[in-house]
Amino acid sequence: MVRMTPPKPSLEMLRTLTDENVLRSLMAHPRLTRAEISARTGISKPTISDSVQRLTRAGLVVDTGERTTGRGRVGSYYSLAPQLGAALVAAITPRGVVAEAVDALGHVHGQVRTALEASAGPRVAAEALDAAAGQLAGRIPGRLRLAVVSAADPVDRGTGRLVHLPDAPFLVGDLDPSAVLAPTVSGPVLVDNDVNWAARAEHRAGCAGGVDDFVYLHLGEGLGCAVVSDGVVRRGHRGLVGEIAHLCTAGPDGKAMAFTEVFAVLGLRRPASTAIDVPALVELLARRDEQAERVRAVLVRAIGGVLSAAVSLADPRMVVIGGEWGLCPGLITAVDEHFSRTPRPVPLTAAVLSSPELTGARSRAVEELRSLIVRTAHPAPQA
Amino acid sequence: MVRMTPPKPSLEMLRTLTDENVLRSLMAHPRLTRAEISARTGISKPTISDSVQRLTRAGLVVDTGERTTGRGRVGSYYSLAPQLGAALVAAITPRGVVAEAVDALGHVHGQVRTALEASAGPRVAAEALDAAAGQLAGRIPGRLRLAVVSAADPVDRGTGRLVHLPDAPFLVGDLDPSAVLAPTVSGPVLVDNDVNWAARAEHRAGCAGGVDDFVYLHLGEGLGCAVVSDGVVRRGHRGLVGEIAHLCTAGPDGKAMAFTEVFAVLGLRRPASTAIDVPALVELLARRDEQAERVRAVLVRAIGGVLSAAVSLADPRMVVIGGEWGLCPGLITAVDEHFSRTPRPVPLTAAVLSSPELTGARSRAVEELRSLIVRTAHPAPQA
DNA sequence: CACTTTTAGGCAAGAGTCCTTACTAGAATG
DNA sequence: CATTCTAGTAAGGACTCTTGCCTAAAAGTG
Structure with a gap:
C-alpha cells in the first residue's frame, strides 16, 4: 500500500535526514573522517561537520582519537559510540542453543553454545537461552537492545511464542522467547522459525541470490x-x-x-x-x-x-x-x-549455507539494530 | 527490504514535499481554498500560498473562479487542472470488454461496453479494446496517461501479456494489452488477471475489509x-x-x-x-x-x-x-x-462485490494516476 | 632545505524554505 | 453601523544547506 499522506516538510526533517546519512555511513564503515563522510554521502562538508558535532554531543558518535596519516592535514576519525549496544542473536533447536551478540557494524562479539539433551523440555531450553543472554550481556560495552531468535518450531507472528500445531512435531516445546529475554534485553524480541531465517540467508548470499x-x-x-x-x-x-x-x-x-x-x-x-x-x-x-x-x-x-x-x-x-x-x-x-x-x-x-538460520537471523539483527539507532537518534515525530 | 541509503537532504526536497501535500489534498477533495489546504495539511498559510502559486504557474492547479460564501473574506477555490488527464480502466473477458476513464479525483468519465461473441478470438477483443480506448480518449479533457487492465486469463508479470498455461483454459486468448493501447495511452499499462483485481477490491471494501x-x-x-x-x-x-x-x-x-x-x-x-x-x-x-x-x-x-x-x-x-x-x-x-x-x-x-475486478482495477488506476501526477510535478531527481 | 602539492577542516556569505506574527480586505451578523 | 469572522498578504526571523575561500599540517619535489 502506498503512503497516502506525504510527510509534513520541515527543517527539522532535513536535519534528521542528514544525521541519518552520517549514522548510516558510520554503520557501513567502522571509522571515517568528516571529509570522507561528506564525499560518501554527497552532502557538503560544513553540513557534515554540524551533524557530527550534534551526534557527538548526543553520545551517538565518538572521536576515536585516531588521526589520518598520509598527505594533507591530519583528520580525525569518528565512529559509532560503543555504548550504542548490540543485538542478541539466538538459534534454538532441540539439540541446543547458540547465541551471539552483534553490533551495528555487523561484528560478532561472542558466541555461546549450549548443548541440550534430546529429551530436555522447553524449561531447559529457556534456562539455556537466559544464561547465554546473561553471559553475552556482560561481554559487550552497551546493553542488549533487541533480540532476534530462530526457533525450530512454528512461531506465532503476533505473540512470538512457539506454537504446537495438531499432528505436527513440537521439537523445542512451549517457549516464549520474549518473556525469557525480557530481563536481559531492553528492546523488542523478534522470533521466527528456523526455515524462514534460513530462506532469508539463502536469499541474500546463497544460491537464490538475486x-x-x-x-x-x-x-x-x-x-x-x-x-x-x-x-x-x-x-x-x-x-x-x-x-x-x-x-x-x-x-x-x-x-x-x-x-x-x-x-x-x-x-x-x-x-x-x-x-x-x-x-x-x-x-x-x-x-x-x-x-x-x-x-x-x-x-x-x-x-x-x-x-x-x-x-x-x-x-x-x-x-x-x-x-x-x-x-x-x-x-x-x-x-x-x-x-x-x-x-x-x-x-x-x-x-x-551451513548454519543458515543463524546467518539469516544475524543479518536481520544488524538491520534492526541500525534502524533502532537511527530512530532513537531523533525521537519519532508521530502524531 | 529496508532502504539502505537514506535520501540526501536538500531544500528542494522540502519544496517538493510541500507541493505533494497540496496535490494530494486536492486529489482527496475536488476544490479547496488555500486556507483549507493549510488546515488540512498542517502547513502554514504562506507556505501553501507559495506552493499553490508554483503549481498554478506549472499548470497543475487552477483557480476555479468559484469563491467562498459565508462570513469572512471571500476565498478562492483551487482544484486540479482538468488537463492532468485520466487513466483508462478496462476489463476483458470472453464475453466482452468494459472500459472506463477515471481522473485523479476518482470520478468516472464514461463507460464503454462491448459484447463479444463466445467464439470471438483475441483479435476481436483487441479491436474492441482499442475502439473503447479511442472513444474514451475523446471524452476527457486531457490525455489517457496510463491504463489498468483486468483480463480473464493468467498474465505474465514481466510483459503484461496474457499467457496460455498447459491444460488450463485460455478464455480470452493471446493478447498484449500494452501493444494494443500504446497508440492511445501515453504512459504505462498495468495488466493483471481478474481474480487478483477482485481480491484487491474485496480487500479494500468487501468482506475482507481490514x-x-x-x-x-x-x-x-x-x-x-x-x-x-x-x-x-x-x-x-x-x-x-x-x-x-x-x-x-x-x-x-x-x-x-x-x-x-x-x-x-x-x-x-x-x-x-x-x-x-x-x-x-x-x-x-x-x-x-x-x-x-x-x-x-x-x-x-x-x-x-x-x-x-x-x-x-x-x-x-x-x-x-x-x-x-x-x-x-x-x-x-x-x-x-x-x-x-x-x-x-x-x-x-x-x-x-458485484463487478469486483473493475472496482479493483479502478482504484489502482486512481492510485497510479495520482502518483504519476505527483512524480511528474517534480521530475525525478534520480542518480 | 625551501617550495609545492595535497588534504582535513573552519569560516563567512548567500540562497532558499518554512514559520510566526501582524496586518488588510471584504463579507456576514447583530 | 460597529462587530466578528475569515482569506490572504507582508515582514521578519530561524534554520539548513551550499559555495568559495582560507588555514594548518603533512608529504612529496627539486
Missing part, C-alpha cells in the same frame, strides 16, 4: 517451507506460512493424503511422535534395494505434490531444498526429474 | 485464486500465483490428482476444452439426487485439498470464495463444514 521469488523447502525432523515473495519472507496472518505437514498430496498407491501422513504410512516416524525418523530415512535413502526404491518413489511423488502447491500459490522462480534428509544424495535429482515432467516445472537447487 | 492476509478462491470457467499477504496481492515471479489448475488435490475415490483433472473425470468440462462447463455444474449443484450428492462430495473434498494448500502456504485469516459456481447456494457451507473438521480450519466467506 532471486526475489522462491520457495525454500526444508526436509528434516519437521516438514516446513518458506515462501519468499517480492524479496520478503511471507509469514501470513499467524506466521504459519510454510507449515506443510497437512498439505494434501499424493501418498502410496496414488492416494490423496496429508504430507505428514505419508511418513506415518511408510513407518518413517519416530515412535510416539509426529517427528520424522531422520536416521532411518537417511539410511533408507542410501540403500538401493527394491523396498528402498519403492519408498523413494513414494517420497518423490509426495514432494512433487507439495511442489505443485508451491508453484500454484507462490509462483517461485526456483525451489531451494534443504534439511537433514532433503540433501541426501540423489533425492534432489530424483525429485527434479519427476517434477520437470509436470505441467509447470521449476528449477530445483540444493541449499548451500 | 484483513491483510486472505485467500480469494475463484470458481468459474477457470479455476484461480489470489493470495493477499501483508495487504498486497502477491503475484510471484511470473505473475502466476493462483493458477491452481494443477494443484495436487483429492479426486474421486480419494485418488490424488490435479484440481482440473477432477472436473475432467467428473465430466464437467466443456467439450474439447479445459474450461469448466459452468451451466452444467450449476444445474448439477442445484439438484438433490444421489448422483449430484456424490459429485458434490467429490468437489467439496477437492476444494478442501486446495484450501489445505492455501492454508499451508499463505496462512490466511480467512478464505473468500467467489466465481460463477463458487457462489452456488449450499456449496460454501458444505465446504466450510468439511474444512472446519480439518486440522487447520479457517473461516470461509462468500465474495460480496
